[in-house]
Structures are given as structure tokens and as C-alpha cells.
Amino acid sequence: MFENLSERLSGVLDRLTRQGALSEDDVKTALREVRVALLEADVSLPVAREFIKKVQDQATGQSVTKSVTPGQQVVKIVHDALVDTLTGEGDPGALKIDNPPAPILMVGLQGSGKTTTTAKLAKRLKERDGKRVLMASLDVNRPAAMEQLEILGRQIGVDTLPIVKGEDPVAIAKRAKTQASLGGYDVYMLDTAGRLHIDQELIAQAAAVRDVANPRETLLVVDGLTGQDAVNVAEEFDDKIGVSGVVLTRMDGDGRGGAALSMRAVTGKPIRFVGLGEKMDALETFEPERIAGRILGMGDIVSLVEKAQETIEAEQAERMMKRFQKGQFNMNDLKMQLEQMQKMGGMEGVMGMMPGMGKMAKQMETAGIDDKVLVRQIALIQSMTKKERANPKLLQASRKKRIAKGAGLEVSELNKLLKMQRQMGDMMKKMGKMGKGGMLKQAMK
Numbered sequence: 001m002f003e004n005l006s007e008r009l010s011g012v013l014d015r016l017t018r019q020g021a022l023s024e025d026d027v028k029t030a031l032r033e034v035r036v037a038l039l040e041a042d043v044s045l046p047v048a049r050e051f052i053k054k055v056q057d058q059a060t061g062q063s064v065t066k067s068v069t070p071g072q073q074v075v076k077i078v079h080d081a082l083v084d085t086l087t088g089e090g091d092p093g094a095l096k097i098d099n100p101p102a103p104i105l106m107v108g109l110q111g112s113g114k115t116t117t118t119a120k121l122a123k124r125l126k127e128r129d130g131k132r133v134l135m136a137s138l139d140v141n142r143p144a145a146m147e148q149l150e151i152l153g154r155q156i157g158v159d160t161l162p163i164v165k166g167e168d169p170v171a172i173a174k175r176a177k178t179q180a181s182l183g184g185y186d187v188y189m190l191d192t193a194g195r196l197h198i199d200q201e202l203i204a205q206a207a208a209v210r211d212v213a214n215p216r217e218t219l220l221v222v223d224g225l226t227g228q229d230a231v232n233v234a235e236e237f238d239d240k241i242g243v244s245g246v247v248l249t250r251m252d253g254d255g256r257g258g259a260a261l262s263m264r265a266v267t268g269k270p271i272r273f274v275g276l277g278e279k280m281d282a283l284e285t286f287e288p289e290r291i292a293g294r295i296l297g298m299g300d301i302v303s304l305v306e307k308a309q310e311t312i313e314a315e316q317a318e319r320m321m322k323r324f325q326k327g328q329f330n331m332n333d334l335k336m337q338l339e340q341m342q343k344m345g346g347m348e349g350v351m352g353m354m355p356g357m358g359k360m361a362k363q364m365e366t367a368g369i370d371d372k373v374l375v376r377q378i379a380l381i382q383s384m385t386k387k388e389r390a391n392p393k394l395l396q397a398s399r400k401k402r403i404a405k406g407a408g409l410e411v412s413e414l415n416k417l418l419k420m421q422r423q424m425g426d427m428m429k430k431m432g433k434m435g436k437g438g439m440l441k442q443a444m445k
């Protein structure tokens with residue numbers, strides 16, 4: 001699936017020029033293709049537009065990591081943005097099934113794979129989570145559907161509610177609830193009737209069942225091959241019934257998988273599972289990384305770029321080590337450290353990782369140095385001239401005033417920063433002397 005996008009991208013990205021940073025033109029050229037490809041993959045126009053904007057902002061001006069091409073870098077950025085868009089909150093595979101018996105309502109159009117998915121999920125709950133599951137078909141319009149669920153149930157060793165002719169869906173739901181309570185089941189799944197299209201009756205029926213069952217999860221099953229239609233269906237169901245998640249089926253097919261992206265972006269509903277075939281174990285927890293990788297079909301490039309970035313950081317660390325060993329620690333070094341700290345989750349995160357720095361972290365805390373301070377400190381350093389950064393000893397009263405003013409801060413803050421630079425310099429020197437494989441290197445990993 002998603003072939004269009006990766007093919008398109010690999011064509012255009014190879015043509016990008018090799019430069020130090022991604023130029024606006026580079027990014028624009030690449031993103032034009034991404035946009036067309038997204039639309040061809042049936043991603044809705046507003047979603048594609050918003051996605052492109054996000055990537056554009058992130059990519060322009062970003063420095064290109066040595067040893068990868070700008071094209072490869074763009075792929076990585078697009079990949080990360082895809083993951084970001086596709087990611088919902090929490091673990092998509094974790095169903096709310098505490099308080100037994102927990103009802104799960106399955107809704108969707110006819111032929112979407114609802115009954116199959118009901119059984120697949122039941123099997124998963126039984127085998128992975130050790131739950132006792134009861135399944136009930138509420139599809140009174142199609143007796144074959146009820147039998148289908150019964151057959152699947154036997155196949156996977158999961159009980160189904162006995163079929164009683166002439167009962168309406170609400171009555172079946174009530175009976176399932178009673179049976180689940182009496183029978184000591186952890187979960188009961190209600191497989192509602194589907195239609196070829198959404199209509200009043202379908203919605204009314206599902207809503208009535210919802211009202212008696214009070215489901216912990218309402219999972220909408222949609223055919224991942226239907227693209228934009230799937231998104232419309234999802235919006236409608238969510239609007240009328242309220243869904244807690246989406247299961248995309250037929251993701252094993254080679255269809256235009258843009259549905260996953262639109263679905264998430266338009267409905268805001270998390271994709272919880274994907275169906276990957278007709279067999280009972282062809283159901284997987286939705287993994288944004290995996291889908292994004294498939295959309296791009298360029299997983300190797302993504303890991304290549306990640307590797308290259310790691311290497312660069314390691315090289316940087318090595319260079320710094322050498323300087324520290326010589327007792328050199330100027331404002332450029334401090335700035336790099338501060339930025340590194342920001343990246344690694346602030347003061348506490350970094351200090352926690354550095355043996356022997358615990359005490360210093362405490363001191364910083366008492367001195368009121370927190371992560372907002374990091375931002376101000378970096379601003380102060382940015383307000384210095386090149387010469388001053390390289391040699392902070394130059395900083396006499398008038399220079400200090402100018403720098404503080406430039407950063408919109410008080411001189412006293414600059415003094416604190418200078419003190420910190422001296423202290424850290426001393427410490428780095430000591431640590432540097434402890435050898436190449438020493439603490440600093442450990443800490444910078």
C-alpha cells in the first residue's frame with residue numbers, strides 16, 4: 001500500500017541539490033510531490049494541506065546532517081510528521097475492559113469486516129489478556145451474519161450468545177449483558193448490524209443498543225481500501241453514535257492507504273487496530289511508526305538519517321572532550337551544553353545522568369535555575385560577540401551591560417551565567433582528565 005507516495009518521493013528527492021542546509025526551494029520541490037502523492041493516496045485536501053504546512057515549517061532551514069542527502073533528510077522529516085499526525089494518546093491496543101463484564105460495541109458498514117474483526121479481537125483478548133469473552137451478533141436482518149459469528153466463535157474457542165429467532169437488537173444486547181454477568185465473562189462484544197450505506201435506521205438501531213449496553217469501547221470498523229469514503233463514514237458514526245476508536249481493515253491490500261492519515265486528522269479518533277487479512281490472527285495494534293514507514297516505503301532512509309545524526313553528535317562530543325582536557329570551556333561550549341540539556345529534557349534530566357553532578361543539580365535548584373533559565377542563558381550567550389563567547393574574560397562592566405540589555409535581562413543574571421561557566425569549566429577539566437572513556441563521554445551519550 002501507499003506505493004504512490006514513496007515512488008514519487010524517491011524520484012524527486014534524488015534531484016535535490018546537495019547543500020549544507022535545506023533551502024526553501026528544495027523543501028518546496030519535495031513537498032509539491034508529497035502533496036500530490038497524498039492526494040492520490042486519497043488523503044483529503046485539507047488534511048494534505050495542513051500536513052504540508054507542518055512539514056514545510058519544520059524542514060526549511062534545517063541543517064542537513066553530514067553523510068545523508070537533503071532528499072533523505074526530507075524523507076526523515078516527512079516520516080516524523082506522519083508519525084506525529086498518526087499518533088493518538090495512549091496505547092491504541094489497550095482496551096478499557098476493567099469492571100467485568102465490559103461491553104464493547106462494534107459498529108460499521110456491511111462488508112467492512114466488522115464480524116471478522118469482532119472475532120479477531122475476541123481471540124486476542126482471550127489469548128493475550130486471558131479474558132473470558134462472550135460475543136453476540138445483533139444483525140437480525142441477516143441470519144447468515146449471526147451464524148457467521150457463531151462459526152467463528154467455535155473456530156477460536158470463544159462463546160457466542162445463543163441465537164433466539166425474532167428478537168430485536170436491543171433485546172439481544174440486554175440478554176448478552178445478563179448472560180455475561182451470570183456467566184462470569186470479563187468482556188461481551190456486540191456485533192451490530194451493518195448496511196451498505198449509513199441510513200437513519202442503522203444509526204437509530206446502533207444508538208438504541210449503545211443506550212442499553214453503555215459500552216466501554218465503541219469501535220468503528222472501516223474498510224481501509226475505501227479511502228475518503230471511510231473518513232466520511234467515520235465522521236458520521238462518530239457524530240451520531242460516538243466512537244472511541246477505529247479499526248482499519250484490509251490494510252493488507254495494496255489500496256490507497258491515505259485513509260489512515262485522513263481518518264486520524266479529520267475525526268481526531270485514534271486508530272486502534274489494523275486488519276491485515278482474513279485469518280483470525282491477522283489483527284495488529286496500530287503502530288504509527290509502521291504505517292508511516294509503509295507510507296514512505298523508505299524505512300531504511302529514516303534509520304540512516306537517525307544514525308547519521310547520532311554519529312554527528314558523537315563527533316561533537318569527541319571534539320568537546322579534547323577541548324575540555326586542555327581546560328578550554330568557553331561560552332560556545334556552554335551554549336552547546338545548554339542546548340543539549342534542553343534537548344535531553346532540561347536540567348534535571350541531564351544532571352541526573354551525570355555522575356557526580358547530583359550536588360550541582362541541587363545547587364542549581366536552590367539558585368533558582370530551571371528550564372526557563374536555560375532559555376534566558378542561551379539568549380545571553382547569543383547576545384555576546386564572537387570574541388566574547390570565545391573568551392569570556394573580556395567581559396568588563398560596559399560589555400556586560402550591553403549583553404544583558406541585548407537579551408532583555410539584568411547584569412546579575414549574566415554574572416550568574418559567568419560563574420556557572422567558570423564552575424563548569426573547572427568540572428569539565430577534571431572530568432576530561434579522567435580519560436576519554438570517562439564520565440563526560442558517558443553522560444553525553
Ligand code: GDP
Pocket residue numbers: 108109110111112113114115116117194248249250251252253274275276277278282
Ligand atoms: P461485515 O459485513 O462488516 O461483518 O464484514 P465481514 O466480517 O463479514 O467481512 C467481509 C469480508 O472481508 C470477509 O470475507 C472477511 O474475511 C474479509 N476481511 C475482513 N477483514 C479483512 C482484512 O483485514 N483483510 C482482508 N484481506 N480481508 C478481510
